[in-house]
Amino acid sequence: MLVAVREQLGGPPPARLRQAFHRVRRHRFLPGRIWLRDGSGGYEPVDRAADPDRWAAAAYSDEPLVTRFTDGQPSSSASMPSMVVRMLLLAGLGEPRGSRQGAGARVLELGTGTGYNAGLLCALVGDRQVTTVELDPVLAAEAQENLKASGCAPTVVVGDAADGWPPGGPYDTVLATFSVDRVPPAWLGQVRSPGGRIVVPWASAWCTYGTLALTAGRAGRAEGRFHSFASFMQMARPDPDRPETAGPGSVPKRCGPRSGASAAACASTTLSPWAVAGGDLDAEFHIGLAVPGASFAWDTSGEHAPTRLLVDDATTGSRATVDYDGRSAAAFSVTQAGPRLLWDEVTTAFRRWEELGRPGVDRYGLSIEEGAAELWVDSPGTAVTAR
CATH class of the missing domain: 3.40.50.150 (Vaccinia Virus protein VP39)
Structure with a gap:
């Protein structure tokens, strides 16, 4: 060993x-x-x-x-x-x-x-x-x-x-x-x-x-x-309904959409969904910090599009879908709904990552003072998100 x-x-x-x-x-x-x-x-x-x-x-x-497995999942x-x-x-x-x-x-x-x-x-x-x-x-x-x-x-x-x-x-x-x-x-x-x-x-x-x-x-x-190492199971809590204090990158609890969520808005994007959710851990790590609460899943069933990226924030009920039509990778159809325009946030985060020089995980840091947390790149004061 x-x-x-x-x-x-x-x-x-x-x-x-x-x-x-x-x-x-x-x-x-x-x-x-x-x-x-x-x-x-x-x-x-x-x-x-x-x-x-x-x-x-x-x-x-x-x-x-x-x-050990619990409810069919490794625990x-x-x-x-x-x-x-x-x-x-x-x-x-x-x-x-x-x-x-x-x-x-x-x-x-x-x-x-x-x-x-x-x-x-x-x-x-x-x-x-x-x-x-x-x-x-x-x-x-x-x-x-x-x-x-x-x-x-x-x-x-x-x-x-x-x-x-x-x-x-x-x-x-x-x-x-x-x-x-x-x-x-x-x-x-x-x-x-x-x-x-x-x-x-x-x-x-x-x-x-x-x-x-x-x-x-x-x-x-x-x-x-x-x-830049390690991928561990997340911390288990005794009561799933216990309130949490949100922090940088906090994972929200699942709940239904808020009333008054905005209607779906359709647009297009030149940012490839694979650039942000295709396995580049440096890019994905940055987006996880910069767009807290947003998660993604791939749909390759073909029911809606040959390939679809689904982006979700369960706390606000916001959703976005990015569709690849199976022909052109120059542009992708985007639909966004809910209080957060999630794909816009992901796009802004990705552009900020490029602006910072595509940093690897090892260039990020965290400072905590009087209960407030600051995420930074290279040194305190260089913000993860665009100001």
């Missing part, structure tokens, strides 16, 4: 991380049935009893392994080891002993899952220094058993990860194993100030990609950059 991790990183991980991976064995945290990507957008099961060799090979591959997984290493490095947990993020650092992990990552944290900083929070009590109990069997004894808490765990703070490191669209205020209040680190995968309604690494300053301030 570490050979594959080394290939992904372009070199070996630090000695402390290698030792942790040798001590905490991944297979001990996996159930008897896991699911692998099948290459067609789905998953195929692998049973340890029926195919032990394939199961063992998967356990030590550098691949994400789904460990828990074992992350790619190379992604785990990258996040631990961003958190400073590969640093030498004696550093604030080294051995003896207090770590809050959010999203226990199988318990594997918590086990690695125990090997790095010590059992008594690790607190891990899991929303699902069944998963928490299973993780605790896995950890115990591996000789690890962190504090395992059943709770809402958005609230952190104040009794164990302040923490030198807050590390999430799921993606968010904003940084919960509780995390900022529980990380050591100054110098504590928060590392969390990122998501927007448009694009789930990237990892944010923040360093806490004084008086509730934090600042850091995004990094």
